[in-house]
Amino acid sequence: MGKWLDERLALSRLYKKFFRKMFPVHHSFFLGEITLFSFVILVLTGIFLSINFEPSIRLVQVGAKKLPAAYASVQFIDSLPFGQVIRSMHHWAASVFIAAAFLHMIRILLTGAYKKPREVNWIIGLLLLSFAVVAAFTGYSLPFDAFSATATKVGYEIAASIPVIGTWLAQLFFGGTFPTEHSIPRLTAIHMIWLPLIIGMLIGAHVLIMFLQKHTQPKYAEKIAPGKILGVPFWPQQALIMGVLFAVLVAILALVAGLFNANPIEHFGPPGPSTPNVKPDWYFLWLFGFLKMIPSAWKFTVFGVFVGPEFIGVLIPTLLILFGFVFPLLQPSKRKLRYVELPSQHPVRTATVIAVLSFFIAATLAAYKNGLGLSTGVLWLIVLGGPLVVGFLSYAVLRAIYPAPEPAQAPPEADASPGD
Amino acid sequence: MPNDDERTGAPEGERLEDDARAEQADADEQERLIQRRRFLQASVGVTVALTVTGLSALTVTGSLKPIAKITPQQEPPASGDLLVHAEDQTKVVQVSDVQKDTKQILCYPKNPKTGVVKSGTDNNLVLLSRFDASQLGPDTAPHAAEGVVGYSAVCTHLCCTVSDWDSKNGWFLCPCHHSQFNPREDGKVMAGPAPRPLPLLPLAYSNGQLTVAGGFLTSIGCS
Numbered sequence: 118m119g120k121w122l123d124e125r126l127a128l129s130r131l132y133k134k135f136f137r138k139m140f141p142v143h144h145s146f147f148l149g150e151i152t153l154f155s156f157v158i159l160v161l162t163g164i165f166l167s168i169n170f171e172p173s174i175r176l177v178q179v180g181a182k183k184l185p186a187a188y189a190s191v192q193f194i195d196s197l198p199f200g201q202v203i204r205s206m207h208h209w210a211a212s213v214f215i216a217a218a219f220l221h222m223i224r225i226l227l228t229g230a231y232k233k234p235r236e237v238n239w240i241i242g243l244l245l246l247s248f249a250v251v252a253a254f255t256g257y258s259l260p261f262d263a264f265s266a267t268a269t270k271v272g273y274e275i276a277a278s279i280p281v282i283g284t285w286l287a288q289l290f291f292g293g294t295f296p297t298e299h300s301i302p303r304l305t306a307i308h309m310i311w312l313p314l315i316i317g318m319l320i321g322a323h324v325l326i327m328f329l330q331k332h333t334q335p336k337y338a339e340k341i342a343p344g345k346i347l348g349v350p351f352w353p354q355q356a357l358i359m360g361v362l363f364a365v366l367v368a369i370l371a372l373v374a375g376l377f378n379a380n381p382i383e384h385f386g387p388p389g390p391s392t393p394n395v396k397p398d399w400y401f402l403w404l405f406g407f408l409k410m411i412p413s414a415w416k417f418t419v420f421g422v423f424v425g426p427e428f429i430g431v432l433i434p435t436l437l438i439l440f441g442f443v444f445p446l447l448q449p450s451k452r453k454l455r456y457v458e459l460p461s462q463h464p465v466r467t468a469t470v471i472a473v474l475s476f477f478i479a480a481t482l483a484a485y486k487n488g489l490g491l492s493t494g495v496l497w498l499i500v501l502g503g504p505l506v507v508g509f510l511s512y513a514v515l516r517a518i519y520p521a522p523e524p525a526q527a528p529p530e531a532d533a534s535p536g537d
Numbered sequence: 538m539p540n541d542d543e544r545t546g547a548p549e550g551e552r553l554e555d556d557a558r559a560e561q562a563d564a565d566e567q568e569r570l571i572q573r574r575r576f577l578q579a580s581v582g583v584t585v586a587l588t589v590t591g592l593s594a595l596t597v598t599g600s601l602k603p604i605a606k607i608t609p610q611q612e613p614p615a616s617g618d619l620l621v622h623a624e625d626q627t628k629v630v631q632v633s634d635v636q637k638d639t640k641q642i643l644c645y646p647k648n649p650k651t652g653v654v655k656s657g658t659d660n661n662l663v664l665l666s667r668f669d670a671s672q673l674g675p676d677t678a679p680h681a682a683e684g685v686v687g688y689s690a691v692c693t694h695l696c697c698t699v700s701d702w703d704s705k706n707g708w709f710l711c712p713c714h715h716s717q718f719n720p721r722e723d724g725k726v727m728a729g730p731a732p733r734p735l736p737l738l739p740l741a742y743s744n745g746q747l748t749v750a751g752g753f754l755t756s757i758g759c760s
Contacts, residue, residue, distance in 0.1 A: 270695075274759050275695065278759075285602065389623075392697045395712070413726050416732045427695055
């Protein structure tokens with residue numbers, strides 16, 4: 118059988134080209150794999166959900182009540198054997214996808230792996246994270262309970278607040294002024310067909326480029342076998358590790374989904390006239406914090422175009438993300454990066470990453486503005502001042518712990534100098 | 538010598554060369570004209586093709602944005618409308634339903650002639666609150682009826698329903714991003730990110746019935 122297929126499909130060449138790819142051995146290199154596996158789980162659970170979901174807000178009679186069809190079909194999913202667990206798994210897998218992708222990105226940042234020749238994959242990675250967040254958002258809208266309708270309405274209005282093109286763009290995406298009868302079918306198509314297709318293709322490109330360019334090598338590889346590629350081959354060693362990792366991820370997600378029922382629609386009920394007290398999922402909290410922090414006075418009119426505080430609230434994060442896309446291109450270099458750079462030997466970059474992380478945490482804190490009882494001024498101080506302090510502090514600490522520059526790069530005279 | 542041979546045959550050769558040159562020039566001119574004609578034809582073709590494709594693409598893209606139809610349920614509140622409770626739309630709101638200095642109630646306008654409750658859009662959600670006439674500001678008092686004031690329930694920040702009540706200050710509170718509005722002072726923004734006050738809905742009280750006295754004073758919705 119193997120020989121028969123090999124003669125026709127040249128499997129042995131595939132094996133030589135791809136299955137012998139070396140995977141560096143370091144636990145931080147599993148973050149990307151966890152992201153990939155959670156995507157697989159999302160697709161598998163998503164298939165189950167999609168074949169039972171009814172994308173419509175038309176009212177249907179369920180017992181004595183008239184409910185939106187989408188809401189009623191989610192009730193039906195929850196009534197199926199393991200239905201609620203699978204729906205929860207889908208929800209938690211989305212959280213894992215975004216968390217793992219984000220941590221993977223931090224790992225790439227800290228080790229300098231975004232540098233030449235891997236800038237393209239950095240951009241594809243950020244695109245993946247962006248599309249994942251859009252996918253998570255569109256997924257939220259589908260059950261059409263009071264919670265999801267409110268969250269989606271806010272999303273619609275944020276999109277509509279973009280000057281000039283905002284309303285048009287938002288009506289295109291949401292099928293008119295949300296919610297209309299076109300909204301849920303359109304968001305369903307985006308969530309179930311187009312975004313998974315785009316994300317799947319981008320993952321394919323991301324992995325293929327990684328195969329062609331090879332992983333960055335861990336630092337120890339430079340000492341043990343300079344110029345050689347160290348690691349375990351994809352088949353069979355790495356594949357076995359991956360299989361175990363996948364099984365563990367499924368097990369953990371199933372356990373968490375069984376214990377914590379995600380988005381229980383009966384809790385909020387179908388959309389009604391009053392707004393439930395909602396908070397978005399954790400990955401939107403920093404944006405949510407921004408929306409709360411922007412004072413109402415931040416509005417102006419340029420050439421007859423109104424720019425309100427809600428647009429400024431998304432403009433700042435958008436600029437930050439756009440900068441993320443281009444910054445590897447701002448550091449041109451002749452040489453190609455082969456070995457990871459140690460965070461300890463790049464204190465400026467490491468401190469900056471820590472500062473950016475603390476900025477996200479501080480903005481997330483602002484989402485709890487009212488619970489914390491802090492004034493807007495204090496929050497701005499924390500969100501802008503906090504990361505600066507944390508950044509300088511981390512730099513000082515890093516410099517104190519790792520004072521010497523890399524010995525291998527230091528000239529021989531420096532070894533003799535007393536100050537070194 | 539080959540040079541001599543050439544020189545002896547020079548006159549004939551020159552004439553032939555002249556002819557050839559002229560012919561060549563004619564052919565070039567012809568070729569140029571043909572090329573120009575082809576280019577023009579191609580340009581026209583490409584322009585027509587692009588226009589047709591572009592117009593079709595525009596039509597399809599334009600159709601992606603659904604046409605907004607205004608049904609009787611979505612018509613804005615008008616003078617003479619009754620107000621009904623949002624939770625129970627068969628119950629018409631009476632002044633006595635609105636408690637003083639307490640959480641606002643949500644309601645929809647109802648056309649008394651056709652009996653249509655205008656609950657087809659959230660933009661018609663109305664907040665009712667009641668205060669002593671002495672507490673109302675000079676711009677709010679003329680639009681109140683028996684101390685009852687009406688406002689659009691649509692938060693001017695991101696269009697959530699302003700359905701919560703800040704009992705400490707006696708302000709409307711939006712549950713989404715905690716904008717606060719003062720119902721005694723034309724829905725003025727007291728805290729939070731909302732850019733504009735809540736639009737006032739003028740109310741009237743005649744023959745023992747609370748009614749709408751006119752449309753919202755400012756434009757409803759967010760941004």
